[in-house]
Amino acid sequence: MCGIAGLIHRGSSSDVGFEMTAMLQALKHRGPDSTGFAVYGQPSPGDYIMRFKLAEQEDMASGYDIGEKIAARETEVQKRLGILGATINDQQVATAYARRYVISHEGDMEKLSRYVEDVEGVEILSMGSALELIKDLGDAALVSEQYGLGSFNGTHGIGHTRMATESDVDIRSAHPYWAFPYNDVSVVHNGQITNYWLMRRELERKGNRFVSDCDSELLAVYTAVNLANGATLEDSLKASIKEIDGVFTYLVATKDELGMAKDTMAAKPLVLYESDDMIAMASEEVAIRAILPQEIDTTDPYDEEIRVWRA
Amino acid sequence: MAGLNQEDRARELGMVSEQLSGRTQQVFFQPEEADNLLYPWAPDVDYNKRAELDVADLTTTEVNREIKRLMSDGYGTIVIHNPRGKHSLGVGILNRLNLIFEGSLGYFGVGLIDGPNVRINGRVGWSCGENMMSGTILIEKNAGSTFGAALRGGDLVCRGSVGSRTGIDMKGGTILVGGDTGAFSGFMMQRGRMVVCGNAGKNLGDSMYDGTIYIGGEIRDLGVDAVPAELTDLDKAWLTRKLKLYDMLPEKGVDHFTKIVAGKQLWNYDNLEPAEKKLIL
Numbered sequence: 275m276c277g278i279a280g281l282i283h284r285g286s287s288s289d290v291g292f293e294m295t296a297m298l299q300a301l302k303h304r305g306p307d308s309t310g311f312a313v314y315g316q317p318s319p320g321d322y323i324m325r326f327k328l329a330e331q332e333d334m335a336s337g338y339d340i341g342e343k344i345a346a347r348e349t350e351v352q353k354r355l356g357i358l359g360a361t362i363n364d365q366q367v368a369t370a371y372a373r374r375y376v377i378s379h380e381g382d383m384e385k386l387s388r389y390v391e392d393v394e395g396v397e398i399l400s401m402g403s404a405l406e407l408i409k410d411l412g413d414a415a416l417v418s419e420q421y422g423l424g425s426f427n428g429t430h431g432i433g434h435t436r437m438a439t440e441s442d443v444d445i446r447s448a449h450p451y452w453a454f455p456y457n458d459v460s461v462v463h464n465g466q467i468t469n470y471w472l473m474r475r476e477l478e479r480k481g482n483r484f485v486s487d488c489d490s491e492l493l494a495v496y497t498a499v500n501l502a503n504g505a506t507l508e509d510s511l512k513a514s515i516k517e518i519d520g521v522f523t524y525l526v527a528t529k530d531e532l533g534m535a536k537d538t539m540a541a542k543p544l545v546l547y548e549s550d551d552m553i554a555m556a557s558e559e560v561a562i563r564a565i566l567p568q569e570i571d572t573t574d575p576y577d578e579e580i581r582v583w584r585a
Numbered sequence: 586m587a588g589l590n591q592e593d594r595a596r597e598l599g600m601v602s603e604q605l606s607g608r609t610q611q612v613f614f615q616p617e618e619a620d621n622l623l624y625p626w627a628p629d630v631d632y633n634k635r636a637e638l639d640v641a642d643l644t645t646t647e648v649n650r651e652i653k654r655l656m657s658d659g660y661g662t663i664v665i666h667n668p669r670g671k672h673s674l675g676v677g678i679l680n681r682l683n684l685i686f687e688g689s690l691g692y693f694g695v696g697l698i699d700g701p702n703v704r705i706n707g708r709v710g711w712s713c714g715e716n717m718m719s720g721t722i723l724i725e726k727n728a729g730s731t732f733g734a735a736l737r738g739g740d741l742v743c744r745g746s747v748g749s750r751t752g753i754d755m756k757g758g759t760i761l762v763g764g765d766t767g768a769f770s771g772f773m774m775q776r777g778r779m780v781v782c783g784n785a786g787k788n789l790g791d792s793m794y795d796g797t798i799y800i801g802g803e804i805r806d807l808g809v810d811a812v813p814a815e816l817t818d819l820d821k822a823w824l825t826r827k828l829k830l831y832d833m834l835p836e837k838g839v840d841h842f843t844k845i846v847a848g849k850q851l852w853n854y855d856n857l858e859p860a861e862k863k864l865i866l
Contacts, residue, residue: 540730540749540768540786543711559670559710560691567641567669569688572708574729574748576786577768 275437276449276464277301278544279556280525281565282430282532282583286551287316291418291426293565297556298414298433300564304557305437308448309417310409312460313431314585317404317529321363322377322457325399325407326351326390329371330444333395343395344371350393355379358386368421369410372399384454388483397446397485402458404428404529409448429585430532432525434462441488450527451494454483456501458529463490464557465522465542473518493524501528511535511580525555533582540577547572553583594819624699627680630661640674641667648674656682670710675703692729695722698739711748714741717758723831730767733760736777742831749786752779755796763833771798771845772808780824780842782835790845794852798845799824801835812848820844 279297281290290313298309328344328351337343355362360379368374379386387398400407408421414435418424434449441447450460467473470489473496478484482495493514500510507526511533521541526533534555536544545559547570554562559572575581636655640648648665652675655663662683668674672691675684675698682701686694689707696715708726714733721740730748733741736755746764753772760779768786771779774793784802791808798811799820807813821839828834 538768543729545710545729558672558691559689559708560672563670563689567667569707571726572689573727573746574767577749 275304277304277435277557277561278432278449278462278464278523278525279434279554279561280430280432280462280527280532280534281552281554282585283552284550284583284585287427287429288552289424289426290314290428290431291423294431294433295414295418295423296564297554297561298435300561301435301557302413305435306413307438307443308409308411308436308445309414309434310407310436310449310462311414311418311423311431311433312400312405312407312450312452312462312527313423313426313428314404314458314527314529315406315426315428318376319403320378322379322383322401322403323406324375324377324390324401325368325372326375327372327397327399327445329395330446331371331411332444334370341370347393347395348373351390351396354389354393355386358389360386368408372408372410372421374406383457387454391483391485398452399445400452400460401454402452402529405452405458405460405527407450407452407460409434409445409450411443411445411448429530430527432460432462432527432532434464440466441486446486447488449488449490451486451488451491453491453494453498456498456528459494459498459501460527461490461494461497461524463493463522463524465520465524465537467492467518467520467522469519489520490524493518493522493526497526506582507531507533508580508582511582515578515580523557530585531582532585533580534575535580536575536577538578544575545572546575546581623681624679627700628656629659630656630680630682631659632661632681632683634660635662635664636660637664637666639666640671641669645671645673649676652678652684656680668707672710675701689726698722708745709743713743714739717741727764732762732766733758733779736760740827740831742833744831744833746783751781752777752798755779759827761827761831761833765802768805769808771796771811774798774847780827782828782833790847792851793847794854795847795849799839799842800845801839801842804843804845807845810848810851811845814844814846816840816842816844 328347360377364376366374410417449462467489522537523542523544547554664685666687668688670691673693675695677697678701679699684703686705691710694709694713699718701720703722705724709728711729712731716735718737719739724743727745728743728747732747732751736758738758742761744763749767751766751770755777757777762781765783766781771790774796780799782801785804787805788808790811824839
């Protein structure tokens with residue numbers, strides 16, 4: 275089933291971490307396997323926030339030497355960042371297997387990302403100037419507490435509670451998905467993409483990276499490629515209605531935009547609330563009401579509808 | 586039309602007036618046997634006995650249990666405050682009751698009901714009034730998709746717009762929508778009437794078996810085997826009466842409505858014996 279949620283504040287920032295946690299916790303019944311957040315703070319020019327993991331959560335119970343392996347992998351990541359000329363300005367331990375680095379780099383970010391991910395067991399969850407992507411097993415409250423998300427201040431965010439159907443219960447298969455070469459892009463999706471393998475092969479032949487077997491990742495790569503080729507977010511969402519087969523409602527965020535698209539069958543839900551100050555959307559109204567307890571007017575977008583809002 | 590007898594008028598409206606037989610008809614729908622219109626275990630409620638309930642901190646199960654308890658104590662008017670989009674509120678009520686929600690409901694709101702009059706001063710999520718058998722549901726704002734799915738009877742009314750697949754698989758009753766409806770509305774509809782004052786999305790009435798759809802605005806396109814039909818005087822009279830009842834009659838009247846019925850090229854239940862038809866429907 276899965277639940278998706280997103281919100282964007284117009285012209286101001288707010289406790290987006292806290293708000294997204296409340297919204298996703300209200301959607302826990304739609305999928306308790308994993309929870310993910312992509313939240314956007316103020317962009318810091320010249321700096322990139324790199325969220326990455328050094329192992330899967332289940333690896334932590336798989337051997338006596340996992341701690342040493344993680345330490346070795348982190349040392350190798352630091353070494354490779356240095357080799358390509360990146361400077362680590364700040365480094366934080368998010369969990370035993372997840373890290374948050376702030377780096378400066380003037381070179382090719384895609385080359386840097388590929389070189390870092392070449393280290394065994396390492397996967398970059400997100401890279402961007404405003405994006406912070408957090409995902410792990412468990413419900414929203416648990417993941418948010420683990421990663422200290424409650425105090426995050428920003429302009430917008432999207433999130434996902436996952437009921438695993440066709441791929442594994444692990445961090446790799448959890449949403450949101452980020453994809454290079456476009457920094458700061460993130461995607462959450464509810465539905466099934468039926469031309470996944472066809473489109474994935476086509477994108478892979480062009481050199482694009484896929485880290486999981488989850489069909490939702492296709493939307494992230496597809497969007498990232500479109501944006502890198504100069505399309506606007508609106509263009510990409512509109513094209514996806516024709517090019518992506520299946521049933522889907524998905525949300526895309528960039529450093530200053532939030533967009534949604536609903537497939538031609540309108541088979542997956544989304545409830546939308548719009549005001550002058552903020553826009554909130556979720557699979558169910560109960561998630562929006564978790565942050566707006568007062569009575570509000572909401573609508574359901576129709577089939578083939580796309581929308582984009584700017585922060 | 587005025588000179589026609591009841592059976593011919595019904596046929597003009599695209600309905601079938603065969604004499605149904607069987608236990609269900611005899612036990613529950615003989616008007617002279619008024620007692621049989623109520624379930625034997627239905628509580629005897631008094632509409633003038635009113636209870637107010639704030640459910641902000643209650644779970645769905647707790648709310649529904651509380652409604653049940655109030656009904657068994659004879660309360661005939663129950664007002665629910667702060668439902669805050671909770672799912673499955675007010676489901677399975679099988680007796681007379683005035684139920685008022687001061688706020689919005691989530692999925693499956695007041696589904697599977699048989700008898701109560703429900704007013705929702707807010708919006709509803711997916712599948713409101715699913716499988717409703719009798720009574721009325723009036724929603725002041727918008728509604729989600731699959732509004733009135735498998736509806737069997739009663740009036741399901743939304744003053745705002747509704748999502749996709751409205752009245753999917755409906756088997757009777759009436760759906761009234763003040764605004765627009767989304768794609769695939771009336772999909773596999775088998776009986777009953779749907780009235781939409783605004784526009785309809787694509788594939789309207791796709792694969793419908795029977796029943797009638799009235800659209801006041803534009804229709805994006807018709808589904809397989811859904812065909813336009815003549816809007817008769819009887820249709821207009823019925824539409825006017827029904828829409829007036831809920832204060833939803835458009836200023837310009839009902840002459841502009843488009844009537845859609847089944848072409849019966851895919852399925853034609855009229856070729857079946859009544860007993861066979863009843864088994865299917």
